[in-house]
Amino acid sequence: MAGHSKFKNIMHRKGAQDKKRSAMFSKLSREITVAAKMGMPDPDMNPRLRLAVNAAKAQSMPKDNIQRAIDKASKNDGENYEEVRYEGYGPAGIAIIVEALTDNRNRTATNVRTAFSKNGGNLGASGAVSHGFDRMGLIEYPASVGDEEKVLEAAIEAGAEDVESSEDGHSIWTAMDALHEVAKALEASLGPAEAAKLAWKPQTSVEVDEGTAATLMKLIDTLEDDDDVQTVWGNYDISDAVMEKLG
Template identity: 45%
Template sequence: MPPILMGRRSAKIATRKGAADAKKAALYGKYGKLIVTLAKEGGPSPNANTQLRDIIAQATRAGVPKDIIERNIKRASDSKQADYSETSYEAYGPGGVGFIIEGLTDNLNRSAADVRSAVTKGGGKMATAGAVAFNFKNVGQLMTAPGEEVSEDDLFDVAIEAGAEDVISNADGTFTVLTPKEEFGAVRNALDGAGIKMNEEKSGLQMMPMLFATDVSDEDYESCRDMEEKLLALEDVDAVYTQLEDEEAEE
């Protein structure tokens, strides 16, 4: 797909590190909350709690530090630790760009207020349920790790046989495997079994835009990226999806 926005390379380079750091922090937070939830439900021992063991393995592959994992296992035994609930909000960013904001929270009122504040301060507005979501599709994405040596044909054969929908070649030499939501686990297991290493930070279930924002000014584009970063910095936000095309595709 050709670039949808032009003339922004220098601005993107200047802001990319902050956005990447925010996404990494949100990823760590997401795994931390999942670990707390599963440890509360099935006990803190990974040997006895298979779901906890699996999520710890995923977190480790994603680069979550060991001390964060251990700290959140201990948090689960705190009687004051509330249960986490899934949240999803829809919003419009500057220029009318659609946003979906997802997370896990132990305080729904705080989560809603913080998200609304970040959206408003970012120049956006909250949307009613379904107003933005219809432009997105819930899919599984698996991206090969940088430097992973695998041919597109071999990857295609393994992925498609396991239930994937498509394999996309990226400009940086990696590949992206797209799956239906229901087949994500089966495809992931097949790729693991074939010894194909994944980029854990860019793999998982996500909301993929079916319609990209193509008429966005430079100013609105940068404001949307800034709003995305501020949302990801919130304690209760684990992922933000927008109708802006991924930065790697825009260059």
């Protein structure tokens, strides 16, 4: 389990699906609202909003919820979210990047710092670990969309830079500024993606043992359970055998 493909694995492992689903919808709604505020409220005219709406649809978020989140962008509801990035180290020095949308920087910073300190890590300064990652576009498809050859052919045709396929699904990497165009081309050939977003791809990955993995997963769970945290990225690689033991 690599650092960029952990989310649904953690979701499956933890259970409590209804609670997780509600939290996911809340985070998707926040991203939609922020995207709509930053540009046009029309997904066809706003690439970031289009990606956010597509991500919400891929998670079966109701259309009414999506429209409500867009409508909030034009209303003076007192919510003014800003994007914040935190960088730090998990157990065994694993590099971690946390992206958040928050209306209270002090609250979010305190929560993130506490999560690191209580789970074998420490929060670093801005830029502490991001130099070891590449900022790229990431488009994810389920394994059911087709075999590796089919997805690779579609990705090359769409202008993607790299494809990683496994039994869990397909991760298609693009240049950051080409994400919208590649996602649109892939949608035409493969259908709607499960996710299309900007991502942090580690330049090198660190394989972790069972003990480290258990503490690391606890850290990531704690971070992702925070309402303000949108995504968590890391340069770790956890083998299937270790994941089996973790249950």
